[in-house]
Amino acid sequence: MSENLLEVKDLYVNYKIYEGILKVLNGVNLTVKKKEKVGLIGESGCGKTTTMKAIMRILPDNALIPNGNIFYKGRDILKMSDDEIQKIRRENISMIFQDPTAALNPVLTVGAQLMDVIKYSTDEELTKREIRELAIKALKDVALPDPERILKNYPIMLSGGMRQRICIAMALISAKELLIADEPGTNLDVTIQDQILRLIGRLVEERGISVILISHALGAVKGLVDKVYVMYAGDIVEMAPTEKLFSDPIHPYTQALFKTVPKLTGGGIPEAIKGRIPDYINPPKGCRFAPRCIHAMPICMKEKPPLKNIEDEREVACFLYE
Amino acid sequence: MRIPIEKFITPDRKDSIKRTWYKFSSNPLSIIGLISVLIVTLSAIFAPVLAPYPESWGRWVDFSQACQPPSWKHPFGTDIYGRDILSRIMFGFRYDLLMAICILAMVVPTGTFLGLIAGYYRGTWIDTVIMRITDIFLAIPSIVLALAICALLKPSLFNSMMAVSLLWWPWYSRLAYSIASSLRNEYFVLAAELIGAHPLYIIFSEILPNCLAPIFTKMTLDVGWVILIGATLSFVGLGAQEPTPALGTMVSVGAKYMPDYWWMTIFPALAIAFTILGFNLLGDGIRDALAIEEI
Amino acid sequence: MVSYVAKRLFYSIFVLIGLSILIFTLTRIIPGDPARLALGPLAPEWAVERLREKLHLNDPLPVQYIIWLKNAIQGDLGESLVSKRPVVKDFLTYFPATLELVIFSTIIATILAILIGAVAGRYANSWFDNLARIFTYIGISVPGFVWAILLLFLFGYIWKVLPTMGQLSPGLPRPPVRTGMMSIDALLVGRWDVFIDHLKHMILPALCLSIGRIAQESRILRAGIIENLKKDYIAAAISYGIPERRIMLSYLLKPSMIPMVAVMGMDIAGSMGGSYIIETIFNWPGFGRYSLWAMLNKDLNATIASVMLMGMFFAIFNIIVDVIVAYLDPRIRVMERAT
Numbered sequence A: 001m002s003e004n005l006l007e008v009k010d011l012y013v014n015y016k017i018y019e020g021i022l023k024v025l026n027g028v029n030l031t032v033k034k035k036e037k038v039g040l041i042g043e044s045g046c047g048k049t050t051t052m053k054a055i056m057r058i059l060p061d062n063a064l065i066p067n068g069n070i071f072y073k074g075r076d077i078l079k080m081s082d083d084e085i086q087k088i089r090r091e092n093i094s095m096i097f098q099d100p101t102a103a104l105n106p107v108l109t110v111g112a113q114l115m116d117v118i119k120y121s122t123d124e125e126l127t128k129r130e131i132r133e134l135a136i137k138a139l140k141d142v143a144l145p146d147p148e149r150i151l152k153n154y155p156i157m158l159s160g161g162m163r164q165r166i167c168i169a170m171a172l173i174s175a176k177e178l179l180i181a182d183e184p185g186t187n188l189d190v191t192i193q194d195q196i197l198r199l200i201g202r203l204v205e206e207r208g209i210s211v212i213l214i215s216h217a218l219g220a221v222k223g224l225v226d227k228v229y230v231m232y233a234g235d236i237v238e239m240a241p242t243e244k245l246f247s248d249p250i251h252p253y254t255q256a257l258f259k260t261v262p263k264l265t266g267g268g269i270p271e272a273i274k275g276r277i278p279d280y281i282n283p284p285k286g287c288r289f290a291p292r293c294i295h296a297m298p299i300c301m302k303e304k305p306p307l308k309n310i311e312d313e314r315e316v317a318c319f320l321y322e
Numbered sequence B: 001m002r003i004p005i006e007k008f009i010t011p012d013r014k015d016s017i018k019r020t021w022y023k024f025s026s027n028p029l030s031i032i033g034l035i036s037v038l039i040v041t042l043s044a045i046f047a048p049v050l051a052p053y054p055e056s057w058g059r060w061v062d063f064s065q066a067c068q069p070p071s072w073k074h075p076f077g078t079d080i081y082g083r084d085i086l087s088r089i090m091f092g093f094r095y096d097l098l099m100a101i102c103i104l105a106m107v108v109p110t111g112t113f114l115g116l117i118a119g120y121y122r123g124t125w126i127d128t129v130i131m132r133i134t135d136i137f138l139a140i141p142s143i144v145l146a147l148a149i150c151a152l153l154k155p156s157l158f159n160s161m162m163a164v165s166l167l168w169w170p171w172y173s174r175l176a177y178s179i180a181s182s183l184r185n186e187y188f189v190l191a192a193e194l195i196g197a198h199p200l201y202i203i204f205s206e207i208l209p210n211c212l213a214p215i216f217t218k219m220t221l222d223v224g225w226v227i228l229i230g231a232t233l234s235f236v237g238l239g240a241q242e243p244t245p246a247l248g249t250m251v252s253v254g255a256k257y258m259p260d261y262w263w264m265t266i267f268p269a270l271a272i273a274f275t276i277l278g279f280n281l282l283g284d285g286i287r288d289a290l291a292i293e294e295i
Numbered sequence C: 001m002v003s004y005v006a007k008r009l010f011y012s013i014f015v016l017i018g019l020s021i022l023i024f025t026l027t028r029i030i031p032g033d034p035a036r037l038a039l040g041p042l043a044p045e046w047a048v049e050r051l052r053e054k055l056h057l058n059d060p061l062p063v064q065y066i067i068w069l070k071n072a073i074q075g076d077l078g079e080s081l082v083s084k085r086p087v088v089k090d091f092l093t094y095f096p097a098t099l100e101l102v103i104f105s106t107i108i109a110t111i112l113a114i115l116i117g118a119v120a121g122r123y124a125n126s127w128f129d130n131l132a133r134i135f136t137y138i139g140i141s142v143p144g145f146v147w148a149i150l151l152l153f154l155f156g157y158i159w160k161v162l163p164t165m166g167q168l169s170p171g172l173p174r175p176p177v178r179t180g181m182m183s184i185d186a187l188l189v190g191r192w193d194v195f196i197d198h199l200k201h202m203i204l205p206a207l208c209l210s211i212g213r214i215a216q217e218s219r220i221l222r223a224g225i226i227e228n229l230k231k232d233y234i235a236a237a238i239s240y241g242i243p244e245r246r247i248m249l250s251y252l253l254k255p256s257m258i259p260m261v262a263v264m265g266m267d268i269a270g271s272m273g274g275s276y277i278i279e280t281i282f283n284w285p286g287f288g289r290y291s292l293w294a295m296l297n298k299d300l301n302a303t304i305a306s307v308m309l310m311g312m313f314f315a316i317f318n319i320i321v322d323v324i325v326a327y328l329d330p331r332i333r334v335m336e337r338a339t
Helices: A048-056 A082-091 A110-120 A128-141 A147-152 A160-174 A190-207 A218-222 A242-247 A252-259 A298-302 B013-025 B028-045 B085-120 B125-137 B142-152 B157-183 B187-194 B199-235 B247-255 B263-290 C002-029 C034-039 C045-054 C061-073 C087-122 C127-141 C144-158 C182-188 C192-229 C232-239 C244-281 C287-296 C300-328 C330-338
Strands: A004-017 A020-033 A037-041 A063-072 A093-096 A178-182 A210-215 A227-232 A235-241 A308-311 A314-316
Touching: A004 A048, A020 A037, A020 A048, A020 A063, A020 A210, A020 A235, A037 A218, A048 A063, A048 A093, A048 A178, A048 A210, A048 C232, A082 A093, A082 A160, A093 A160, A093 C232, A110 A128, A110 A147, A110 A160, A110 C244, A128 A147, A128 A160, A160 A178, A160 A190, A178 A190, A190 A210, A190 A218, A210 A218, A218 A242, A227 A242, A227 A252, A235 A242, A235 A252, B013 B028, B013 B263, B028 B085, B028 B263, B085 B125, B085 B157, B085 B199, B085 B247, B085 B263, B125 B157, B125 C002, B142 B157, B142 B199, B142 C002, B142 C244, B142 C287, B142 C300, B157 B199, B187 B199, B199 B247, B199 B263, B199 C144, B247 B263, B247 C144, B263 C127, B263 C144, C002 C061, C002 C300, C034 C045, C087 C127, C087 C182, C087 C192, C087 C244, C087 C287, C087 C300, C127 C192, C144 C192, C144 C244, C182 C192, C192 C244, C232 C244, C244 C287, C244 C300, C287 C300, C300 C330
Parallel strands: A037 A210, A037 A227, A093 A178, A178 A210
Antiparallel strands: A004 A020, A004 A063, A227 A235, A235 A314, A308 A314
16 A cells, blocks of 8 residues: 555636635545545535536536646546546546436437446457346346346436446446445435445455545444545545544544444434534634534634644644644 | 524515626627617517617508618618608517517416416316316417417407417416425415415415416516517418518518519518517526526 | 236226316307307308208207217218218328328437437437427427428528428329338339428428427437436445446436437327427328318318327327336336235
């Protein structure tokens, strides 16, 4: 674990909408090493998906990137030509979308979509038969029964869990080095979600690829990833190896976030974090969490705390640890 | 800080009108539509004052001025009786607008009321009867039915208005029905029923207000369509008769003198296009500004 | 699917019966004596009385209707009061020409609507899109007969490159009638010159029938494309590295075309309705011109028959279109099976 596969540096993303400019990403820094499994957690709407879409370069047209770099093996994705990024999408990085129902084209069969992905994932000329066999194998790899039938089906004929598995199968074909999994299984019930997460864990382990796993199911992330980034309102607020983060969270936001997780023992309603994610048109000037933070100091309102290394493999962005 | 609770309950009315106007006016096409509609309406209302030759509207004859091509004196030329085409077009707006207004005045209340009743009694025989009848009227392109009915009657402006009214109400029934039946089981309707409100009270006071915006928008768009169908009828000779300056009639009368005296038919034809275009742009602008999707 | 079509057909029959009652009643309750209207004020009283007898006008209205319906089911729509031939025969003579015109205009309309709508949607807010939007508004707003007048003026007198009247240039022989559609008849006897000349005659009337449709359908397609471009499945397809051309053609165009196809049944029927006026203006000897002429001459039997035929086509086109939509959209098929 040495070489950096992916390095997001000081990434800003804005969205232009009718009401004004949403300043969503506020200088995100994040690193993924080869074969490393990284978790990314935070409330919904804090910019996790935006970061991932920026990496894939599939942000919507109203998104602007005023500043930042995304280095993939040392080369900036944001400055690549269309052909180059296309090659990376085809062969190196791929993404599992949040909602498998929305990510599958409703009017094409699963087979048509899966076989398209296979066909364009390589420069080799595959025969129809080879493509079909690879498609069946891909479905078998994600433990789907009766792949022959599924190829002929339309997404609407399948259950949510099956659709999710199909999305994983499609993403894995073109993710030979890095897989981005955006809240896989969130819309499914807990047992299936657990199966899905374990499936992803097993597959990336087998194939030796890196993974970024986004989730707000904190417990799910725990067993699967090596290190965790915590994100709040477009900022990375804390990074730590998984064990350390869970046993000893240090950023006030992380601490608050862990308190919201319902516990089997103790009972009662989990303690919600007071307030809500700030308005992105006029975000707080200093630390974006300051208005909700119980430890907020005067400086927090004025300056943005930098992400600092406080001990080995551990970073935090908070003035409490200056 | 205490925020007054009213802020959360009813949005500021003035503010919402301002916002709607902002959205409407930020689309230049809507503004073009509004201006065209204003031009048409104002020249219709003030035609006797604004028209350069107000006597041209009727049975006026001045053979010394007959068949003049467009000039400074007669911007759109004159017809075979020497009547000024521009003046006749301005009077023509009157007839076309009047027709649209009369038809909508008959059709909108009737259609809406029937649709509301059918929607309120969704699933009962009342619903079946009303909506199946509307299906019959909508089972054929309206122009064909309009032609058939008008042809049976004596051709006149009044009869063509009756014919169009007869086949136009089902559109409003369908619109009102779709809204009413979707609101049928909302809590505010059920609550009114629970306290024993009269069905008519519920229909008019609870359901109708929710239909007004889409119906108003559809009316704006329909002024254009009604003028279109009316012009088509008078074009084939089934609407207003010469010498009444209805635009469709002018086009068809002028078409007889087509290559040589092209202005007699081309300018009224363009006037029809201008009017309908104006109402369509305006209606679309209103629909987008109010974010109405039903129509 | 079969049961769905059967259900639709069954329902359409009810609507058509309703339509026939409506139009039949209208023809009988108009002020004045239909027989007198048909024969004109100069006809002698005995002739009027004979026609009254023939049309069963002396019977009560429901009886008249039942007689009409009985005959109609047996394929007898009565005699045209103007041409003195059975209406059905007249229709068979004139209908193919209209069908040919409507098919031709549908081909023009569909191709252009897809091209304009797809490009305008993909490159929304570009100069092409703005141009297309202006065209769309004008196309929807300007009535067919105004287009006809403008095109006649343009091509008939200013820029004489296209014929404006009739089906064939004088001097060319009419091909023997086999299908009734002159383009096909010309091909059957191998007369390419007749075929080409006939197509040229078809361009202007077909254009008048299709401009409004191009405008409306391209607008719907554009809206669908803009809507679907925001969908996750497009972003997903890009992220899998599928080339843009492929995404546009199969991932984007297919779902976006569904709402456009859904209105095509109405639009084709609308073109047939428009043919009443357009055929008359361009002197196209089809069903539309015949019907309008029959209506203007108070030919009651032909009027009723013409309205009923329109109703039938309207129903059939809509059912066909619904089947195509269900074919394009598996979601509808699945829901159909569930109900």
